[in-house]
Structures are given as structure tokens and as C-alpha cells.
Amino acid sequence: MFPQRPQRRLNAQAAAEFATTFGDCFSTNAAVREQHGTDESPYPVCMPDAVVFAQCTEDVVRAVRLCQRWNVPLVPFGVGSSMEGHILPIEGGVTLDLSRMNRIVAVNAEDFTVTVQPGVRRQQLNEEIRHTGLFFPIDPGADASIGGMASTRASGTNAVRYGTMRENVVSLKVVTADGDVVRTSSRARKSSAGYDLTRLFVGSEGTLGIIVEVTVRVYPLPEALSAAVCNFSSLQDAVTSVIEIMQAGVPVARVEFMDDRAVRAVNRYSQMSLRETPLLLFEFHGSPSAVAEHAQLAQEITRGNGGMDFEWAEQPEERTRLWTARHKGYFAGLQMRPGARSVSTDVCVPISRLADCVAETVSDLEAMPFPFKVVGHVGDGNFHVQMLLDANSQSEWDQSEAVNRRLVLRAIQMDGTCTGEHGVGIHKMEFLKEEHGEEALTLMRKIKHALDPGNIFNPGKIVSWD
Amino acid sequence: MFPQRPQRRLNAQAAAEFATTFGDCFSTNAAVREQHGTDESPYPVCMPDAVVFAQCTEDVVRAVRLCQRWNVPLVPFGVGSSMEGHILPIEGGVTLDLSRMNRIVAVNAEDFTVTVQPGVRRQQLNEEIRHTGLFFPIDPGADASIGGMASTRASGTNAVRYGTMRENVVSLKVVTADGDVVRTSSRARKSSAGYDLTRLFVGSEGTLGIIVEVTVRVYPLPEALSAAVCNFSSLQDAVTSVIEIMQAGVPVARVEFMDDRAVRAVNRYSQMSLRETPLLLFEFHGSPSAVAEHAQLAQEITRGNGGMDFEWAEQPEERTRLWTARHKGYFAGLQMRPGARSVSTDVCVPISRLADCVAETVSDLEAMPFPFKVVGHVGDGNFHVQMLLDANSQSEWDQSEAVNRRLVLRAIQMDGTCTGEHGVGIHKMEFLKEEHGEEALTLMRKIKHALDPGNIFNPGKIVSWD
Secondary structure (H helix, E strand, O other), X not given: OOOOOOOOOOOHHHHHHHHHHHHHHEXXXXXXXXXXXXXXXXXXXXXXXXXXXXXXXXXXXXXXXXXHHHOOOEEEEOOOOOOOOOOOOXXXXXXXXXXXXXXXXXXXXXXXXXXXXXXXXXXXXXXXXXXXXXXXXXXXXXXXXXHHHHHHOOOEOOHHHHOOHHHHEEEEEEEXXXXXXXXXXXXXXXXXXXXXXXXXXXXOOOOOOEEEEEEEEOEXXXXXXXXXXXXXXXXXXXXHHHHHHHHOOOOOOXXXXXXXXXXXXXXXXXXXXXXOOOEEEEEEEEOHHHHHHHHHHHHHHHHHOOOOOOEEEOOHHHHHHHXXXXXXXXXXXXXXXXXXXXXXXXXXXXXXXXXXXXXXXXXXXHOOOOOEEEEEEHHHOEEEEEEEEOOOOHHHHHHHHHHHHHHHHHHHHOOOEOOOOOOOOOOOHHHHHHHHOHHHHHHHHHHHHHHOOOOOEOOOOOOOOO | OOOOOOOOOOOHHHHHHHXXXXXXXXXXXXXXHHHOOOOOOOOOOOOXXXXXXXXXXXXXXXXXXXXXXXXXXXXXXXXXXXXOOOOOOOOOOEEEEOOOOOOEEEEEHHXXXXXXXXXXXXXXXXXXXXXXXXXXXXXXXXXXXXXHHHHHOOOEOOHHHHOOHHXXXXXXXXXXXXXXXXXXXXXXXXXXXXXXXXXXXXXXXXXXXXXXXXXEEOEEOOOEEEEEEXXXXXXXXXXXXXXXXXXXXXXXXXXXXEOHHHHHHHHHHHOOOOOOOOXXXXXXXXXXXXXXXXXXXXHHHHHHOOOOOOEEEOOHHHHHHHHHHHHOHHHHHHOOOOOOEEEEEEEEOOHHHHHHHHHXXXXXXXXXXXXXXXXXXXXXXXXXXXXXXOOOOHHHHHHHHHHHHHHHHHHHHOOOEOOOOOXXXXXXXXXXXXXXXXXXXHHHXXXXXXXXXXXXXXXXXOOOOO
């Protein structure tokens, strides 16, 4: 399923030294290893040789030093919600579980920053800061860890208004290959003081160092908030509406596309009664008058494109129900074919090409023997396809891989990217050359070699060693 | 004035090869070299051995290859508006003037992106795209080149609303040390496809490669726009107002602070009649009702902090006059002491520390024998000090250096940065260790060594070679 890689296993002597160092926080138990060898990707389990549960930065430093000493890979692990095999230790070695480093370190409400340990999850973060009147908007659906979200440059439904982890990580603390603890930036909102180490580590998927602290931007909870559903008779009308709304400068907080298949799945899974056509799910944030104004503008534009009347979810409970249903879209998808193997993929294109890209992809998928659905953070030009395969069918897997390849090449051809938010992991590695060119990969490889000369950190991901 | 550095001069044989390659676009003329050895920093002229005027990417590739072959430094040059000595060829070598690469390559209005050659200036860009209803908001005051702005991670008055070059560069084309042409990213609004090469080159001040193309984000021209001046009796009241406005989530487009000295200088230089107290200069963008609402909220908050009534600049001409005066603040400062040597410095701190940082700095400056003024992009926690020194006085220079050092250390102590937007150049290099720590500088140095192993690109800037 994934390429055979040279293995660097933890031998008995090394394991003994890990055990001495970490005591109870070191495990070679098969169930623990299996859990840490599983993510939300279509790949089979790939177990590490052992798992270390880090409790503090010093533990991470110790783990890095031991891995250097014994020349074994170290793979960071948060929640295991990655979609493309990021956390699978395909070259053997030790998984470093950071979920116990789950403390909020500092809330600097006046500065709109919060500093957390990497194992803090996004829902926990929002619960713990709610009393300040602030919130952390990045919302990839899964209740991912903040460290993991930084590592994959995650985004989600709010990104059209608030940006992605790229824009919202202020500073990181990372443990380097030398076992040094480096802070990548101050808490100043902006800086021109040297290379942007923060952005270099954001999205590096654990291949350059281990993130042990993350400072993120937070925002005032909007004074008013409203959500609405708008149905369309065609996908093109929905997407065209989004393009026009963006061009009109309407600052929507969220605008999500679901195709009729996705709506059906969500209705079934979450007992909703959404009209089963392609639809857009809007949310507007701001003052009451701004929210009203933006919603009205959006409605005028959707009407001009054959959209039906907005159905409002004004009450907080209705809104929560709607967004919860949207967020459970992945699980709703799984129920489209119980027992199936789910393959999710995402691409992102310049918004002018979005309608074409979605339409061509749907037409390609309609020729397949397996069910699928399409959802998208369409304000960003980003959409997802979930394919539900017969777990035992090699031919369905091959066909889904071929669809995925055509989708990615289509997106790249349209000056887009092979992944808008899921990340590279293993599954998208082969496309980076097509997207960036060999010379850009050479630069990435030089950076990897310079910062991780022993190839300890999550080897075999993003860019091949040679 | 600047540290003595080992020189790698262009010898006669190398110069002959450059001359053969570039013909008229190669110059060793003293006046040309002097112009390219001068920026807006307090440093004396530092002439390159020669200047190449690039007309196209292939010229840049040729220049890089020749510099590698002859082991001479290559220093990129846009307009020469850098403040900290960025473009001074302190280790000798060739200056690569990119100002003739000044074509708009593509306007993708639907996608809100514009692709330009690096020598395009920001005012030219805005003039050339005005008919599309879009604008490029980054505005550092100087009519800088877009390539230079990307290289210093520039920002300016609009950054509080629209971000800096960090957020607004979508993609770059760069020529690497190998003479390869690399595109750092697609035009997708977001991507998780590998290391963020774009952000690595943004702010790298020409030390990692030569930028030959920049794709930036552009925005719909706001439907409505209003500007206002608000006077205060104290600096603290003004800054406190800004903090509260930010905390209330009011999306101001610009909020600029000027101390009474700056106001006096601007009044004299631009024949304005602003009340000569500390003041804030606001601008609001949005729909007419949003602009009215935001302005009203801001006014309530300033009133609560002893601010006088807003004085509105409703008409486009008034607004332009006000902002032009603000943008000429640097030149107005020069007139505070004609013939003086101007030293400008900027720091950025978390906004909760801004009032303290400005107050302590002003108190320090008041003990100095030379005039000064303070202005700031205070919504970001960023402010500038301009000191006007007797050009012949070593003691005033020493005192200004000491003030600058205390200012920078104060900002770093407050978890801020030694430069919010001017960049490192030569003048801030010594502070990077204090700000980032030796281990972070080691990472930066590893990146420099990996991407520029011959130390050809703008050597002696940002981080020392060893």
C-alpha cells in the first residue's frame, strides 16, 4: 500500500535505554503501538516500534537525543486525525505522543494571543478561553491538536475570513535535531527580523523538528452571528455565487459547499431535513447591522444565480446543529457505504477555476462504481472528495487512485495545489514534483538536509531524502 | 561606520566577462555605482564594483552564474529606499538593479491576484490596476519596488487591516544559487503542499536568492472610505484608545500615531494646520453603513480616553492631502534639522506593552541633545523613531546608537521584535541574537549555508556566515 522503505528499527539495547529514561511513559505494548500506527488515511496500520508519551519539553529533548544516538526515526503524534498518512512510521522507529502536553500556557487577551502546549485540542482551547470573549477560529472539522494543526498548516471552514494556521500561528517553540529548544519568533504582530522560521515549521509535518509550544492569534467573539442555507439546482450556480460574493468584497465568515450526495448523507447521519440539492452554507460575523447587510448582499447575489431563498438558522441551537452536521460530514460519508474504506482527498485552485474543477471532477467520479460526495471550503477555492471503496477490491482502489491523480493534475494545471489543507503525508508526495518542479523540491530537500542531517524527524514524508 | 568585512572584488577579467555578457546593461561608472551604494540608512556610501541592469529573468540567471564563477557577491537593488543598509555591498561585488524589470505580468481580477516583475513600484501597481476596481494595500510610505517590499517583509499603514507582505505575497519566482528558476507556490489561496518556500524568501533581504516575479493579493476598492484625525493631550491616552479599539474588534483600516513633534514637522513641511498634540489618524473602509458604524465606535472609545472630537476628512482631496502629509513624515523630519544625518529605527511590541514602550522611549530621547519625532502603525504595536543628528558629531552618533540599543532591548524585553517592518540589513544584525537566541540563529545560518553555499547573495546581511 505504501512504498517499501528502509527500516531503522529500535533494537533491544536502545529500547532498554528509552525504558530507563521514560519509565511508564515508554510503551512497546501492541495495542498502544497499533493506535499510534493508525490515522484517518486509507492506509493500513503501520506500527511504530515503541511509543513515548512526552510530558514536557525536556522529555522531547531527551527523545530527540536518544533517537539521534540510536539512529532511529521519531514521529510526532497528536490525535491521529491526519488524512494522508502523516503519522505512519513507515521507516520504523519511535512515535512521540504529545497529547499529554495539553496545558494552556498563557492567555494574553489584550494582545489577542494564546500560548498552548502542542497536545491542546482546538475545542479545549475554545472552551478554556471562552470567558475572555475571544475565540480561536481555525476549524478543520476534526478536534485536532493545535500542534498537529500547525504541522499540517490546517484550515477549515473559517479560513475564508480568518486565514489558516499559516496566518494564525504567531510563534512556535521547537526542539531541533541538535536537541536545542528554539523559539521561532516573538509575540509581536509583525516582524522583519530575519528568516521566517515560524512559517518554515508550520506545514512541515514533523519533518524538521518537534513543536513543543504554539502561540496562536485569537479574535473577539463576533457581536452578532447568523447562518443560512441556500439551495441551488446546479453546482455551477452555487460556485458562481461564491465567486461573485467574494468579488463583491462581502466578508463572509464561512461559505461551505455541499453537493446533493453530501446533503443526503448528512441528512441521514444527523437526522437533518436539508433540501437535497447542491447547497451553500453561510455564516456571517460582525455587528448586527453588518451581519444583516452582508447577508442581504449575499442573498441578492445567490438569487441572481438561481439560488433559492435563504433558510436562516438564527438561534444558536439551530446554528450549532447545522455546523455540527457539516463537521460530521466525514462520518456521514462513511455511512454511505458501511464497512467501506474511505479515501478523502482535497485540492485548492484559484477561485476563477473552481466551478470547472469541481464539475470535471464530479463528471469523472460519476463514471466510477463507488459512491462519493463533494464538499468544499469554496470561498478559498478548496474542495474535498470522499470516495467509499469496497475494502477488499483492488480494482476500486486502483480506480480511486486514478481519479485522485486526475483530480490533482487537473488542479495543478489550473494553477492550484495538490492539497489545500490535508497536507502531503505519504499520499500526496508523488505530486509535489508536478506542482512545484524538481528545482523547488531540491530547495526543500536542502532545507531538510540542513535542519535534520540524520533524517530522524518523520522520515519519508513530504520530500524524499534523495 | 559598518564593520570591516572581507572583500571579494570584481577583477578585471571578471569585469570583462560581465561586460561581454551584458553590454550596455553593465556599468562601472562611478556615478552609477554611487547611486547603487546609497540607501535611506544612516550609513555612508558603499559602492559596488559594478552594476548590472537586469532586463529579464535570463539576465538574472546569467548574473548569478557569473558571480558564482568568479566568487563575487551579488546584491539585488530595487529603488534604494531601504532604511538599515540592506543594499550596501559591504563585501564588494556586483549590484543587480532590477528596476527595469517593471512590467505587470498578469492581472487575475477574479482571483484577487496580480503578478508583477520585481521592479514594479507600488504606486505604479495601483495605477495600473485601478480600472479593475482592485487595489494593493501594502504601503510602507516610500514608493518602493514590490521585489524590495517582499525582500524586507514590508508593511506600513494598512497592515492592521490587510496584513503585511508576509500575508500578501501569494507566490514568488526566484533564481537560486544554482541558477535555477523556482516558483515557490501556485496561485491557490492556501496550500499544505510542502515547506513554505514563499514565506522563507519573503523577508530574506536578498540573502537566499533573487526574486524575479511576485504574485500578490489585491482587494476590492472599498465602497466607502473615511478618514479622521483625533487629538489627545497625552501619548498614553492615544495609545490606550488604540488598544481598546482593537479589543472591541473594530476593523480599522489604518490607525497611525504621531507625537506632537511629528505633527509640528508635518505642518511645516506640508503646510498643514493639524493641532500640535499627540494624535491618531484613522481610516475606515467598508460599506457606507459599516464605515459609519466603525467610526462611531472608534469615536466613543477615544472620547472615553480624553480624545477630542474627530476632525473628518470626507472629501477624497482632503484625505489624500492628509495621507500624503503622513507619508512625507520622513522628509518632514529631515527638515527639523536641515543638513542633519537622519537615523530611523522601528520596533514592534505586543500591543499591551505599546504605551509603556513608547513612553519610556520618549523619556529616554528627551534627554538627548538632538531633535527627534515618533510615529507609529500603532494598531500593530509598531512605532518608528527618527533622530536628526549633527552629521559631524561622533558623540551624537554614539548617543543615538545607545538610544537605539536601549529601545531595541526594551522592545525585546517586552516580547517584541527589533524591527517591525524596516528589516535587519546591517544595523539590526547585532540584535537578532538577543531577540531569537543563538540556537535560532544557528537554524537561520544552516538555511543560508544550504541555499547559498558560496555566500554569493547579499553577504554580511541578516545573519553572519559563521
